[in-house]
Amino acid sequence: xxxxxxxxxxxxxxxxxxxxxxxxxxxxxxxxxxxxxxxxxxxxxxxxxxxxxxxxxxxxxxxxxxxxxxxxxxxxxxxxxxxxxxxxxxxxxxxxxxxxxxxxxxxxxxxxxxxxxxxxxx
Numbered sequence: 001x002x003x004x005x006x007x008x009x010x011x012x013x014x015x016x017x018x019x020x021x022x023x024x025x026x027x028x029x030x031x032x033x034x035x036x037x038x039x040x041x042x043x044x045x046x047x048x049x050x051x052x053x054x055x056x057x058x059x060x061x062x063x064x065x066x067x068x069x070x071x072x073x074x075x076x077x078x079x080x081x082x083x084x085x086x087x088x089x090x091x092x093x094x095x096x097x098x099x100x101x102x103x104x105x106x107x108x109x110x111x112x113x114x115x116x117x118x119x120x121x122x
Contacts, residue, residue, distance in 0.1 A: 010085055013059050019044075019052050024061065024083035027075045035071040 013020055019042060026041050027033065033041065039049045053073070056062055061079030065072050075083065 009059075010082065013056070013061070013082060014086075017052050017055050020056055020061075021083075021086050023052070023056070023073075024075060024079055024086065027062070027073060028080065028083045032072050032074040035073065038073055 022042060023038065026038065030037075030041075035046070035049060039046055042049065044052075053062060053064070059078070059082075060076055061082050063074050063076045063079075
C-alpha cells in the first residue's frame with residue numbers, strides 16, 4: 001500500500017514531538033524494539049516515551065504490539081514514508097547548504113579580486 005501525507009501533515013507530525021524523527025530513524029534501522037530498548041536508545045524516562053507515543057499514535061506511524069509483559073514498537077508503512085520524507089528533506093537541505101556555501105565563497109573571491117589592494121599586491 002502507498003500512503004501519501006501532505007507537506008502540512010509532515011510538518012504537523014514534526015511539530016508534535018521532537019522525538020518523531022529520532023524514533024523513526026531508530027525503528028527504521030533496528031526494525032523492532034521493546035519499549036525499554038527504545039527508551040534506552042532515546043535516553044529518556046519510561047513515562048516520557050509513553051507520552052511521546054501517545055502524541056504520535058494519531059498519525060499511524062508506529063505499530064505497537066504486546067507480547068506478555070513487553071510492548072514492541074515498529075514503523076508502519078506510513079512511518080517508513082515519513083522517515084524517508086524527512087531523510088530526503090535533510091539531504092535536500094544539505095545540497096542547498098553546499099550550493100549556498102559555494103556561491104558565498106565565489107562571491108568572496110570575486111569581491112577580493114575587485115579590491116584595489118588585491119591588484120596592487122601583485
